[in-house]
Amino acid sequence: MTNQYKKLVRPLLQVAITVVFFACSKIDDYKGVVSNDTTKPDPVSNVQIKNGPGSAILTYALPKSDNILYVQATYLINDKVSRQTKSSFYSDTINVSGFAKSQDYKVLLYTVSRANVQSDPVEVTVHPDTPPYIQAFNTIKTKADFGGININVLNSFKGDLGIIAINNNPVTKQFEIVNQNYTNKDSINYSLRGYDTIPVKFGFYVTDPWGNISDTFFTTVKPIYELQQDKSKFSRYVLPTDAKTGFGWEIEYLWNGNTGSPGYHTEQPIQPLVWPAVITFDMGKAAKLSRYTIWDRGIDGSGNWLWQAGAPTSWTFWGRLSAPVDETMPTGANVPAVGQASPNGWINLGTFHLPAKPSGLPNPQYTNADLDFWNAGFSFNFNLDLPKVRYLRFQCLENASLTNNFFNITELTFWGDPR
Incomplete structure (x- = not known):
C-alpha cells in the first residue's frame, strides 16, 4: 500500500496559483438614477443568517425609501483579503462567500442611496461551514498508476476548485508545479504519467476562486511499468458474429499510425443487422492494459463528421x-461487471462514452477548440485490477447518428505492461 501523509505547509509557489481559470464574481455597477437627496439612508433591519459551505446567505428588511440603490456587504474572507458583495434594492437577500475557514467572521451591511451615500453599518456574525476546497482536500486519495500516479478527489458541493500537483525538481531540488487541474465536477479522477518506475514524491493542494489554499498532501509512489503496445504485431481475428467491413475501410487501418481517414468502417447498414455490433482483433502479445486512445473520423474530403454519423458514442471493450471463442456479446442487464467474464470467457474491460462537444454547439457547427479536441483523440483508462489480455473485441453500443446500424473508427493506440 502507498505510504501517504499530510504535512501542513504553505506551497512555495503561491504566485502560480492565481490562475485565470477562476473568474472572481463580478460586482454590478448599480448605475441608478442620480439623486440630489444626500440624506443618510436608514440601515437594513431584521437580518437573518443561513450558513453554507464557505459562505452565508443573509436576508434582511429594507428601509422604506425610494432612494435606496443597493445593499453592500463588506467582510474579510481570510486574514488579508477583503471582499464586497452588492445586491440591488429589488432583493432582500445577499450572498457572502469565499471564506477560508469554518469560523466566525464579521460582516458589515450598508444601504447605499442613489446619491452614493452609505448608511451606518449593521454588523452581523456569520459562521460558514467547511469551505469546498478544504472538504475536497480532506478526500484526496492517490495510488500508483501506469507511468505515474492516480488522483481521486470528491468535490461534493461542486465548487470551482484547482487541484495543484507539485514535484521535486531533480535539478533545482525545489518543489515545483507539474500539473493544475481546474474543475467543478463532483468526482475528480485523473492520472499524471510519464514517470520512471522509481519512487517519486508528489504533493497536492487545493485552491478556490478567491485564492484560498489548503494544506499540502504529500505521498510517494512507485509508478507501474507502462509501454505503448507494438502495433506491428496487431492483426485481424474475424469471428462469425463480427460486423462486415464496408467501403474498403479495413480493420488494419486501426493500427497503421494514421489518425485520419481511412479507418475502419462497417457496412452501412450492417446486413443482416445485429446490434450492438462487434469487431475482433489480436494484439499479437498479451499485456496488462493501462489505457488507450481512440480517434474517430473527423473532417475529410467528404465532409464534417465531428460528433456525427458513425462515430461511436458508447462502447465496450472485451478481452481475453x-x-x-465466438459469442453474441451480452448487453443490458446481462453484462458482467468490469473484470468479470461473459459465458464464453470474454472479460469486460469497461464501457466508455464519447465526451461532449466542448462548445455545446449543435451539429454540424463547431469551433476550432472543438476540432482540436476531436483531432487529439479521446483517452481512457482501464481498471488497474484487470488481468492480462491478448485478444480484443470492440462492441459499439450506440453511434452518433442514433441509427445504430453502422460505425467507424480511424485509429486505436493501447498502453500497458506486456512483460
Whole structure:
C-alpha cells in the first residue's frame, strides 16, 4: 500500500496559483438614477443568517425609501483579503462567500442611496461551514498508476476548485508545479504519467476562486511499468458474429499510425443487422492494459463528421488471453461487471462514452477548440485490477447518428505492461 501523509505547509509557489481559470464574481455597477437627496439612508433591519459551505446567505428588511440603490456587504474572507458583495434594492437577500475557514467572521451591511451615500453599518456574525476546497482536500486519495500516479478527489458541493500537483525538481531540488487541474465536477479522477518506475514524491493542494489554499498532501509512489503496445504485431481475428467491413475501410487501418481517414468502417447498414455490433482483433502479445486512445473520423474530403454519423458514442471493450471463442456479446442487464467474464470467457474491460462537444454547439457547427479536441483523440483508462489480455473485441453500443446500424473508427493506440 502507498505510504501517504499530510504535512501542513504553505506551497512555495503561491504566485502560480492565481490562475485565470477562476473568474472572481463580478460586482454590478448599480448605475441608478442620480439623486440630489444626500440624506443618510436608514440601515437594513431584521437580518437573518443561513450558513453554507464557505459562505452565508443573509436576508434582511429594507428601509422604506425610494432612494435606496443597493445593499453592500463588506467582510474579510481570510486574514488579508477583503471582499464586497452588492445586491440591488429589488432583493432582500445577499450572498457572502469565499471564506477560508469554518469560523466566525464579521460582516458589515450598508444601504447605499442613489446619491452614493452609505448608511451606518449593521454588523452581523456569520459562521460558514467547511469551505469546498478544504472538504475536497480532506478526500484526496492517490495510488500508483501506469507511468505515474492516480488522483481521486470528491468535490461534493461542486465548487470551482484547482487541484495543484507539485514535484521535486531533480535539478533545482525545489518543489515545483507539474500539473493544475481546474474543475467543478463532483468526482475528480485523473492520472499524471510519464514517470520512471522509481519512487517519486508528489504533493497536492487545493485552491478556490478567491485564492484560498489548503494544506499540502504529500505521498510517494512507485509508478507501474507502462509501454505503448507494438502495433506491428496487431492483426485481424474475424469471428462469425463480427460486423462486415464496408467501403474498403479495413480493420488494419486501426493500427497503421494514421489518425485520419481511412479507418475502419462497417457496412452501412450492417446486413443482416445485429446490434450492438462487434469487431475482433489480436494484439499479437498479451499485456496488462493501462489505457488507450481512440480517434474517430473527423473532417475529410467528404465532409464534417465531428460528433456525427458513425462515430461511436458508447462502447465496450472485451478481452481475453486464450484463443477467442465466438459469442453474441451480452448487453443490458446481462453484462458482467468490469473484470468479470461473459459465458464464453470474454472479460469486460469497461464501457466508455464519447465526451461532449466542448462548445455545446449543435451539429454540424463547431469551433476550432472543438476540432482540436476531436483531432487529439479521446483517452481512457482501464481498471488497474484487470488481468492480462491478448485478444480484443470492440462492441459499439450506440453511434452518433442514433441509427445504430453502422460505425467507424480511424485509429486505436493501447498502453500497458506486456512483460
